[in-house]
Amino acid sequence: AQSVAQPEDQVNVAEGNPLTVKCTYSVSGNPYLFWYVQYPNRGLQFLLKYITGDNLVKGSYGFEAEFNKSQTSFHLKKPSALVSDSALYFCAVRDMGKYGGATNKLIFGTGTLLAVQP
Amino acid sequence: ETGVTQSPTHLIKTRGQQVTLRCSSQSGHNTVSWYQQALGQGPQFIFQYYREEENGRGNFPPRFSGLQFPNYSSELNVNALELDDSALYLCASSLVLGDYEQYFGPGTRLTVT
Numbered sequence: 001a002q003s004v005a006q007p008e009d010q011v012n013v014a015e016g017n018p019l020t021v022k023c024t025y026s027v028s029g030n031p032y033l034f035w036y037v038q039y040p041n042r043g044l045q046f047l048l049k050y051i052t053g054d055n056l057v058k059g060s061y062g063f064e065a066e067f068n069k070s071q072t073s074f075h076l077k078k079p080s081a082l083v084s085d086s087a088l089y090f091c092a093v094r095d096m097g098k099y100g101g102a103t104n105k106l107i108f109g110t111g112t113l114l115a116v117q118p
Numbered sequence: 119e120t121g122v123t124q125s126p127t128h129l130i131k132t133r134g135q136q137v138t139l140r141c142s143s144q145s146g147h148n149t150v151s152w153y154q155q156a157l158g159q160g161p162q163f164i165f166q167y168y169r170e171e172e173n174g175r176g177n178f179p180p181r182f183s184g185l186q187f188p189n190y191s192s193e194l195n196v197n198a199l200e201l202d203d204s205a206l207y208l209c210a211s212s213l214v215l216g217d218y219e220q221y222f223g224p225g226t227r228l229t230v231t
Contacts, residue, residue, distance in 0.1 A: 036222075043225050044208065045222070046221070095163070104149055104151050104212050105166060106153075108160030108161050108162075109160050
């Protein structure tokens with residue numbers, strides 16, 4: 001079964017410093033990986049995805065993620081954190097259909113709360 | 119291009135009651151998925167509709183049911199509400215089935231007392 005794990009409940013970083021939010025995955029077949037961000041009382045906003053191709057994926061708001069097949073990781077990164085980046089971040093993997101067919105079902109991790117201090 | 123909208127924003131129900139939550143997909147999107155997000159948890163997939171047919175279901179009991187209409191708007195119905203049904207319910211739409219990007223609505227916060 002497909003799954004993702006986010007080992008850190010919370011990440012604290014000072015504004016201007018680089019940030020990393022960790023995610024590891026377990027899939028059968030090729031992974032389709034995603035990062036979403038959730039602000040308080042809001043739905044999820046898409047940040048970026050990895051389907052195939054370059055291991056470094058660039059997304060919205062200056063975020064990027066590095067796909068590492070040997071370590072089964074997909075860590076979210078940003079070179080310089082902003083206070084406004086403080087939010088809940090979710091890593092997700094697309095599930096396969098019953099017979100390997102197309103599905104939009106996402107399996108989410110438990111989330112990592114990013115706190116950026118001014 | 120309008121985004122995904124959900125109604126109501128908040129809802130309080132009593133155990134045993136029934137509830138209907140509504141979602142309007144982003145313009146042109148024919149696939150909608152529903153997720154339940156309990157407090158402190160990641161969203162859990164409930165089911166997905168594609169062109170008015172259910173096309174995938176998560177580990178939720180039959181008292182969770184849904185509909186998708188010809189205009190691709192959608193409803194989530196929950197019967198015989200239980201306290202554990204208290205959660206944020208999220209609707210997500212995508213342009214086509216298998217599309218990798220899903221656009222989420224703001225959610226409906228359901229409280230069951």
